[in-house]
Amino acid sequence: xKTLIIPLIVLLGAAAPHEKGTLxxxxxSFRAGDSLAITGAxxxxxxxxxxxxxxxxxxxxxxxxxxxxAGAFRSVLLVPASVAAGQYRLAxxxxxGDEVATLDVVVLAASTMPGMPDMPGMQHSAGHxxxxxxxxxxxxxxxxxxxxxxxxxxxxxxxxxxxxxxxLLRRPRINSMEDVS
Amino acid sequence: MNRDGIVTRARSVLADRLALQSLEYQTPxxxxxxxxxxxxxxxxxxxxxxxxxxxxxxxxxxxxxxxxDSVRYIITSAPLASLLRDVHVWAxxxxxxxxFSHLAAVFWRRGFRAPRExxxxxxxxxxxxxxxxxxxxxxxxxxxxxxxxxxxNNAGAKVAGPLGVVMRPxxxxxxxxxxxxxxMHVSALPLAxxxxxxxxxxxxxxxxxxxxxxxxxxxxxxxRLISGAALVLVAIIASAALAxxxxxxxxxxxxxxxxxxxxxxxxxxxxxNLFGMGGMLVAPAVLFGFLALVPVADxxxxxxxxxxxxxxxxxxxxxxxxxxxxxxxxxxxxxxxxMGGGS
Numbered sequence: 001x002k003t004l005i006i007p008l009i010v011l012l013g014a015a016a017p018h019e020k021g022t023l024x025x026x027x028x029s030f031r032a033g034d035s036l037a038i039t040g041a042x043x044x045x046x047x048x049x050x051x052x053x054x055x056x057x058x059x060x061x062x063x064x065x066x067x068x069x070a071g072a073f074r075s076v077l078l079v080p081a082s083v084a085a086g087q088y089r090l091a092x093x094x095x096x097g098d099e100v101a102t103l104d105v106v107v108l109a110a111s112t113m114p115g116m117p118d119m120p121g122m123q124h125s126a127g128h129x130x131x132x133x134x135x136x137x138x139x140x141x142x143x144x145x146x147x148x149x150x151x152x153x154x155x156x157x158x159x160x161x162x163x164x165x166x167x168l169l170r171r172p173r174i175n176s177m178e179d180v181s
Numbered sequence: 182m183n184r185d186g187i188v189t190r191a192r193s194v195l196a197d198r199l200a201l202q203s204l205e206y207q208t209p210x211x212x213x214x215x216x217x218x219x220x221x222x223x224x225x226x227x228x229x230x231x232x233x234x235x236x237x238x239x240x241x242x243x244x245x246x247x248x249x250d251s252v253r254y255i256i257t258s259a260p261l262a263s264l265l266r267d268v269h270v271w272a273x274x275x276x277x278x279x280x281f282s283h284l285a286a287v288f289w290r291r292g293f294r295a296p297r298e299x300x301x302x303x304x305x306x307x308x309x310x311x312x313x314x315x316x317x318x319x320x321x322x323x324x325x326x327x328x329x330x331x332x333x334n335n336a337g338a339k340v341a342g343p344l345g346v347v348m349r350p351x352x353x354x355x356x357x358x359x360x361x362x363x364x365m366h367v368s369a370l371p372l373a374x375x376x377x378x379x380x381x382x383x384x385x386x387x388x389x390x391x392x393x394x395x396x397x398x399x400x401x402x403x404x405r406l407i408s409g410a411a412l413v414l415v416a417i418i419a420s421a422a423l424a425x426x427x428x429x430x431x432x433x434x435x436x437x438x439x440x441x442x443x444x445x446x447x448x449x450x451x452x453x454n455l456f457g458m459g460g461m462l463v464a465p466a467v468l469f470g471f472l473a474l475v476p477v478a479d480x481x482x483x484x485x486x487x488x489x490x491x492x493x494x495x496x497x498x499x500x501x502x503x504x505x506x507x508x509x510x511x512x513x514x515x516x517x518x519x520m521g522g523g524s
Contacts (some may be wrong), residue, residue, distance in 0.1 A: 022436030051450060055354045087357055102350045104245035104357045137325045137440030139428035147260035154264060154419055161416035168409025
């Protein structure tokens with residue numbers, strides 16, 4: 001086992017020359033031309049990072065930020081007004097081009113999220129990943145909508161499956177020599 | 182013509198048109214026992230997963246910022262889709278539980294010996310694919326557990342080097358990672374699963390099951406029994422879905438680990454608790470490496486066969502113990518993530 005684990009641990013060390021960090025934004029959707037307040041943590045200490053938006057239209061550099069002695073930074077960068085609306089990744093790159101953090105973001109063209117029509121029951125709560133929200137694994141208390149027809153039909157299907165299954169399992173009784181031709 | 186005559190005639194017409202006589206071939210009567218039906222029941226759970234999953238694709242939005250909202254919408258505003266999501270989640274647990282039970286039963290009765298090595302190996306790859314489907318399914322919720330799963334995926338993909346390129350966020354700028362994992366969940370993985378299932382069933386049909394004994398039974402009788410068991414399974418899954426609906430936590434926050442994974446991954450979580458990132462990678466490698474070697478190590482009765490069985494039993498016991506330990510132990514953060522709550 002040691003012969004397996006030791007090279008793997010060496011490989012793990014070699015594969016991570018930079019500290020992987022995290023990026024946070026006030027909101028993961030913003031408009032072209034906006035000033036973007038970005039904070040980062042857990043990066044290599046006293047390092048220089050390049051922040052860029054990466055999307056289908058290419059890579060748009062937002063600027064360079066230095067990390068402090070704790071490997072953190074806080075910066076406000078301008079999103080160029082020429083950036084097209086759409087899905088991007090906000091990427092933090094180390095000086096050798098190694099990507100050390102990434103965050104999915106949306107650049108908005110209008111006042112609403114593109115391709116996301118308002119639907120009843122939708123709160124537009126998404127986008128907390130990478131924001132300042134408190135993490136929790138506790139289940140959300142949601143007003144689960146039940147429909148009488150759906151519930152009644154489901155109960156009927158359950159009963160039918162249980163009875164049908166029971167009948168098929170009961171008849172015919174299979175024993176070791178049954179059906180021998 | 183009386184009622185019985187009509188039924189007999191109808192059955193005859195149907196049997197002729199659908200070639201149902203081909204189901205009258207003989208199988209070992211012992212195969213009608215419950216421990217020989219676990220594979221078929223896994224297949225039944227997979228059919229439920231496919232049917233409910235197809236409906237869910239019409240409600241789920243795989244964009245990173247729309248994913249959580251769409252799951253929330255399913256729960257709060259689409260009663261049928263919400264119930265089908267609950268069934269989907271329970272069927273996934275059932276499929277994994279059944280496939281593990283099937284694997285353990287086949288291992289114990291040495292159903293992997295010649296000429297059934299291919300049957301065993303295709304089953305091992307099917308198990309890996311089921312893990313892949315469960316993992317990608319977890320990520321799609323975009324809640325805290327999903328974000329943590331994605332962080333582990335990215336760390337593992339980086340270590341895997343060129344083999345992990347497709348799983349990395351920077352693979353392509355044109356499609357977000359959540360969307361790509363969704364595509365894998367609904368296309369590549371199910372297609373691979375169907376192809377391997379076809380091979381698995383072909384081999385079962387032509388090599389037969391490893392069931393000693395003189396008694397013979399028609400396959401049509403066996404089919405009736407497994408259909409009955411499958412219906413009971415559907416009833417159990419649907420009852421569980423009604424009684425204990427699937428949950429959703431708040432949208433995930435990067436850089437924190439405050440949850441534990443779905444139960445089939447808890448043994449990997451336990452290994453990561455004990456040995457760090459190396460444990461997360463080595464534990465599955467040990468399990469799947471052992472499973473791949475089983476037909477080679479245990480070909481006939483003897484010392485090697487006894488040793489293989491002993492190692493298998495120990496690994497299985499370790500896995501169960503690791504799952505119980507991880508379920509009961511306090512949460513732990515990995516990969517340098519924070520535990521939240523000011524820690």
